[in-house]
Amino acid sequence: MKPYVISNVGMSLDGKLATVTGDSRISCEEDLIRVHKIRAKVDAIMVGIGTVLKDDPRLTVHKIKADKNPIRIVVDSKLRIPLNARVLNNEAKTIIATTEKADKEKMKLLKERGVEVIVCGRDKVDLKELMKILYNKGIRSILLEGGGTLNWGMFKEGLVDEVSVYIAPMIFGGKDAVSYVDGEGFKTVEEAVKLKLKKFYRLGEGIVLEYVVLR
Numbered sequence: 001m002k003p004y005v006i007s008n009v010g011m012s013l014d015g016k017l018a019t020v021t022g023d024s025r026i027s028c029e030e031d032l033i034r035v036h037k038i039r040a041k042v043d044a045i046m047v048g049i050g051t052v053l054k055d056d057p058r059l060t061v062h063k064i065k066a067d068k069n070p071i072r073i074v075v076d077s078k079l080r081i082p083l084n085a086r087v088l089n090n091e092a093k094t095i096i097a098t099t100e101k102a103d104k105e106k107m108k109l110l111k112e113r114g115v116e117v118i119v120c121g122r123d124k125v126d127l128k129e130l131m132k133i134l135y136n137k138g139i140r141s142i143l144l145e146g147g148g149t150l151n152w153g154m155f156k157e158g159l160v161d162e163v164s165v166y167i168a169p170m171i172f173g174g175k176d177a178v179s180y181v182d183g184e185g186f187k188t189v190e191e192a193v194k195l196k197l198k199k200f201y202r203l204g205e206g207i208v209l210e211y212v213v214l215r
């Protein structure tokens with residue numbers, strides 16, 4: 001058993017999550033409110049360490065009123081998270097998923113700060129195993145908020161159930177700009193993750209597309 005995973009991003013029309021310099025201010029205010037409504041409904045929000053290092057996100061519900069914040073999960077193979085990262089503040093519980101390669105001293109420091117550290121995987125976090133562990137901790141729904149590397153890991157392992165994307169009317173270009181799903185990519189169209197469109201609508205200057213993942 002695994003939690004239900006919703007993948008959400010704000011992207012340019014050419015599928016980028018940020019410009020080549022890492023500027024990721026894509027979503028309009030209306031879209032951020034939409035995302036925070038999803039945040040308020042799920043048990044946890046998950047991001048990769050690349051996103052934490054670039055954006056220093058809070059990963060709380062701060063655009064709308066909410067009774068509580070979801071659990072924050074950071075996937076961080078080498079435990080690179082800075083100890084002053086905002087995701088480690090006391091506004092919500094934080095879980096860091098890491099590997100056997102992680103520095104034991106840093107792990108101790110994080111645990112002393114009240115952060116839960118899950119070790120699963122040798123070089124990279126074993127995402128399938130992580131999902132099982134999180135489910136057994138009572139986490140039934142996760143909002144996956146990127147970035148492109150973690151999104152690939154989750155799609156490749158067949159762990160995403162639903163997709164919602166905000167497409168801003170912008171073109172970023174740049175082969176090195178992070179895209180919605182990076183990684184190695186599937187080799188053939190047969191292997192691609194197939195989706196079924198459920199809903200689409202205008203929001204601010206952009207559009208929102210919602211899909212379910214077909215199995």
Ligand SMILES: NC(=O)C1=CN([C@@H]2O[C@H](COP(=O)(O)OP(=O)(O)OC[C@H]3O[C@@H](n4cnc5c(N)ncnc54)[C@H](O)[C@@H]3O)[C@@H](O)[C@H]2O)C=CC1
Nearest residue numbers: 009010017024048049050051077125146147148149150153
């Ligand atoms: N526009 C948007 O909606 C969003 C934009 N972003 C942007 O994306 C960029 C960050 O993306 P990335 O650099 O790709 O980093 P990422 O956030 O996807 O993190 C990648 C890290 O995840 C860890 N990881 C561990 N096990 C893994 C596994 N099995 N599979 C995949 N990853 C694993 C690795 O330590 C890897 O370095 C930033 O520029 C950020 O601003 C991020 C989220 C949303």
Ligand SMILES: Nc1nc(O)c(N)c(N[C@@H]2O[C@H](COP(=O)(O)O)[C@@H](O)[C@H]2O)n1
Nearest residue numbers: 010024025026027055057058059060145
């Ligand atoms: N939906 C969406 N649209 C964008 O344009 C974005 N740049 C992001 N980024 C994600 O949101 C996180 C920031 O969260 P906080 O506001 O600090 O709580 C960021 O880290 C990305 O995961 N999302």
